[in-house]
Amino acid sequence: MNPSNPICPLCGGTKTAGTTTFTADLGSGVVVVRRVRATVCSQCGEEWIDDTAARPDVHHSSIIRALYHRPVLLA
Ligand SMILES: [Zn+2]
Numbered sequence: 001m002n003p004s005n006p007i008c009p010l011c012g013g014t015k016t017a018g019t020t021t022f023t024a025d026l027g028s029g030v031v032v033v034r035r036v037r038a039t040v041c042s043q044c045g046e047e048w049i050d051d052t053a054a055r056p057d058v059h060h061s062s063i064i065r066a067l068y069h070r071p072v073l074l075a
Contacts, residue, residue, distance in 0.1 A: 006039065013043025020047040 006015035018040035022033040039048045 008041040008044060008046060010046050011041065011044040013041045015039045015048070016042050018047075020049065022049060 007013070008015050016039070018038055019035045020038040020040065022036040024031045024033075036049055040046070
């Protein structure tokens with residue numbers, strides 16, 4: 001993905017910075033992380049989570065790990 005050419009590959013619309021809801025199915029439950037930084041198409045609404053948010057060393061994975069070790073079903 002080239003951030004200097006933010007054209008939606010689906011509809012050709014313009015991709016803009018925004019947020020989305022990230023979900024991860026852990027098998028025993030589903031973790032939902034709201035307001036994850038993402039690129040959102042202003043035309044069709046397709047979302048791409050930023051590479052920095054998707055990397056396993058960022059704080060979202062810490063949240064998922066913490067939840068994973070607790071017997072709590074979120075969904
Ligand atoms: Zn689009």
